[in-house]
Structures are given as C-alpha cells and as structure tokens.
Amino acid sequence: MSKRYFHYQSLEELEQEIRQLNLQIPLETNIDRLKAYLGRPVKIGPFTAGNSMAIHPMEGCDGTPIGQPDELVFRRYERFARGGAKLLWFEATAVVSEGRANPRQLLINDFNAKALEMLLNRTRLAHREVYGTSSDLVEVLQSASAIPF
Numbered sequence: 001m002s003k004r005y006f007h008y009q010s011l012e013e014l015e016q017e018i019r020q021l022n023l024q025i026p027l028e029t030n031i032d033r034l035k036a037y038l039g040r041p042v043k044i045g046p047f048t049a050g051n052s053m054a055i056h057p058m059e060g061c062d063g064t065p066i067g068q069p070d071e072l073v074f075r076r077y078e079r080f081a082r083g084g085a086k087l088l089w090f091e092a093t094a095v096v097s098e099g100r101a102n103p104r105q106l107l108i109n110d111f112n113a114k115a116l117e118m119l120l121n122r123t124r125l126a127h128r129e130v131y132g133t134s135s136d137l138v139e140v141l142q143s144a145s146a147i148p149f
C-alpha cells in the first residue's frame with residue numbers, strides 16, 4: 001500500500017480533494033455546531049467522559065528497557081492530557097515480559113506499578129492545570145501481550 005501525507009493548507013483544498021475522489025464526506029464548518037457535537041459527554045460503563053474526543057492507544061516504543069514510562073512517555077501523555085480529549089487511552093502495555101512486542105514496550109507488573117501510577121497522576125495533574133478538573137477525564141490502559149508460538 002502506498003504511503004501518502006496530507007498537506008492541506010485550507011478547508012477549500014480538503015473540499016476539492018473530497019470532490020475529486022468522489023467521496024461523500026460531509027464537513028461541518030460551523031464552529032458552534034462542531035463544539036456542540038464534540039462537547040457531548042459519553043457514558044463509558046460506570047464512567048462518563050466529559051466530551052466526545054478520544055486519544056487512541058498509540059504505542060510509542062519508548063519505555064525504559066524494563067518497561068517503565070521514560071521521559072518521552074511522560075511528555076507525550078502530559079501533552080495528550082492538556083489537549084482536551086476526555087478519553088485518554090494508554091497504549092498497548094504488556095502484562096508479562098516475555099509477551100512484550102518490542103524491547104521498549106511498557107510493561108505492567110508489581111515492580112513497575114508505581115511508575116505507571118506516577119504517569120497516571122501526572123496526566124491528571126496536567127489536565128487539571130488546563131481544565132480545572134480531571135473528574136470527567138476517563139483513562140484506560142490497553143493491556144496486550146504477544147504470545148510466542
């Protein structure tokens with residue numbers, strides 16, 4: 001599959017490409033309506049995320065060799081937390097060391113629990129600094145382990 005990068009400089013350029021590709025993608029250009037859509041709270045089980053924006057799980061492959069969050073991991077998640085999305089979904093994190101998909105993958109175990117708790121607390125703090133509260137921020141960690149055949 002060939003790789004393509006987006007270089008749109010304006011909404012018109014995006015609209016033009018949508019027309020050229022004969023796609024049916026409606027665009028919302030009214031900022032108040034857009035805010036109303038994205039601002040809708042979402043119920044997730046027993047929790048409620050304060051709006052409809054989510055950070056998908058995205059592995060950065062930049063944990064420490066033993067699977068704790070490293071400087072770049074803290075930086076990334078604090079920036080996500082400041083972004084405003086109310087669902088912050090932490091990346092695929094191995095549950096056993098032999099199941100790590102790469103040598104820098106995060107690993108959750110008793111030894112690493114404190115470091116991961118610190119990551120969680122720092123994202124809550126970063127979110128509170130910008131939005132005054134983190135009570136409507138839902139944070140999920142994706143557990144994943146590759147099983148060698």
Ligand SMILES: Cc1cc2nc3c(=O)[nH]c(=O)nc-3n(C[C@H](O)[C@H](O)[C@H](O)COP(=O)(O)O)c2cc1C
Binds near residue numbers: 058059060
């Ligand atoms: C660098 C990178 C890392 C990702 N890591 C994960 C991951 O840890 N777990 C997961 O379920 N999806 C992962 N994804 C998939 C994304 O969460 C997302 O579903 C995907 O990029 C498609 O989103 P899009 O349709 O908005 O492009 C990753 C994607 C990227 C680009």
